[in-house]
Amino acid sequence: MKILASYNIKGGVGKTATAVNLAWLASREGYRTVIWDLDPQGAASFYFRIRPKVKGGAKGLLTGDRPLDEAVRATDYMGLDLIPADFSYRNLDVALQDARKPAKQLLRLMKPLADEYDFLILDASPNISLVSENIFNAADALLLPLIPTTLSVRTYRQLLSFFEKHPQKRLLLLPFFSMVDRRRGMHRELMDELPRKYPEILSTAIPYASQVEAMGSRRQPVGVFSSANHPIVQAYRSLWNEILNKL
């Protein structure tokens, strides 16, 4: 099982949209996939119409009273399951601190799922904390949506300097442009400039598309209510293929 985390220090950059749409595509190709909605806001759970509630909350999971596996819910899509968010996740940092090896707890919880799934996709909340450290320790790759703005680039640099101080041997960084609006000069300039500086940036860019916003009212992955050759569906597919090739 590969663990992919949709992550960024910055909020509102398309992390959840990425996790939800890529997970859906993966399952359509026959990969058994599960999303873990780690964001107490529960946006991913919302998109799948699944109640953001885990019996026993973060505590129950960490003490082992409630194995993660029991929290799994099927989505409406074959081969795609979800572990819902829970409001208690807002205190996950605190709960983690009490455990032994606090930065490895989430990996420990996810391990038993390895036999059941090909991909576990984490939808993280925006910040850098003990939870994110857990994610770095568990994930095979970080999917990093970058809006081509100076502010976004700044947080990307922050993340890179964090990894310089805390090197992660086997963690693959997969940044890609997100919510791209080619009408905007700054987007065009940065997309021209940044890949030279950061060659790890994937070549697929996810455009700004009203279809993604519509996910909020449809409460479905874009591919479910858009035609297969809609540019946004194709962009996510091409992103997914690029990621598969890197793994």
Added chain:
Amino acid sequence: MSGAKRGPNQRGPQVLFYAVPARIRLKELVCRLVGACGLHELPAQRRHCTYLDTFDRAILQTDGVLIYLESEQDKHLLWRGQGRLQASLPIESQPRMADDLPPSRVGRELAKRMGIRALLPLLQTRQSLRRFVKLDDEDKTLLRLDLIDESVDHKRPHRYLAVESMIGYPKALKDLRDGLARCGCRPLPRDPSHDLFTDADVATQPAPPWNDYQLLPGERADVAARLILGKLRQEMQRNLDGTLKDLDSEFLHDFRVSVRRTRSLLGQIKGVFPQRRLQRFSEAFAWLGSITGPTRDLDVYLLTLPDYQARLPSQQGEALGALRDYLVQHQKSEQRALAKLLGGARYKKLMDDWGVFLAEPPPLRSHLPNAALPVVEVAGRRIWKLFRRVIREGRAISAQSPPEDLHELRKSCKKLRYLLEFFKGLYPEADIKLLVAELKQLQDNLGDYQDLAVQQASFEGFRGGMEKEAMLTERVDAALVHLVELLAEREAEVRKEFDEHFRRFEAKPVRRLFASLFKPSKADSPEDAQQVE
């Protein structure tokens, strides 16, 4: 959740099937499902189903059912097994070979079952399907229920219910099961596709092993030989259609093995049939062997090309892609020529005449020395003779022996192996298993050695052939030269391993077992025993 449970999905949606009771009207049933069980009906669908499996039923054998579904909306590959929905994948077209499946785990799991065999259509049906779902107050699906009418060739449809549970929502499932029970719907004991198979006379079991026949030790040798040859004839005919259509490469392979076994038996049991009558058949089977050779060789190279590619550095491996094109072209034309011959009058006449010969009653009196002897005696003597030959030839091989000596030994081993398989029913099963295993490990070594030599010659031949057809670029040439070098190295290694394999075969327990089973009791030649003991 145990770590050992890899493989088929243990947690996918459960699928339960129910019969619709005859006494309840459909309208009423639907009314109760919607009313009492709180289901919503979705738009009805019509689907065309093609049930798929390999010739040897690799999917059905593992309790699986694989269906290619076409509806107006989309095309799907559906895999059920172990009471669960293992996969439901959108797919572009009906898959045939393992390569046509997605590279994900379900694809790999199906591919593992299929091996190199093709998925063949077993049965085509039409379904008209009414789908019901249980939703929660956020319109999340908690469970699905399909009411299906499925028919073959416009015959009276089979009607059944299929319930698909969803992980994490056990209560919805329990409620529905209770509701169905109240309506008098009984769970079906097995996947309803099996009833359709039964109705349409589709075999769900693979054919038994060809040598699954009963031989009595006291049976006349000519009667037994006719029985065995008849089974081999059946095996050829069983694989004929797939060979003609080239459904996959195993049909031709199995066809050829039956031809080879037939030839081996005809050549080995002397004095059982009148030689002048056999003459013609022996020639005809030799002809069958030779006309099927070229296609089979190309099949083998196509099947093993990925292994060769993997042995080379990646750039050279890629260059061998051009060899694939060359092989595919030639395989196609050889296959066409072969199909013409096997579909033609000469083959048909051969098989008809052969069938007539095999069906003849044994003559009451025979001047032939072995015809009326008990089969166990004739078989035992022959096996003992071949075994001694293998030992003699093997012991004579030294590090300096030329390749021809090993190739002779390989042939003797093959003859011995066939005999053990023809007559296995006359001896204790475990003993034959053990002897075959010991013989096989020796045969594998000798076979590899021979194959490696043949392969080098073949790749040299392909080089020449590609050059003639202007397909030989410098890169391809370099890859082929390198490959031949690698094969030569491997050949030398395999040659070195021969001693170890032979020593294992001629170990005392193996010799003892051969002697105890096959050595003629009235030791017609007393020195035999010393020779091998």
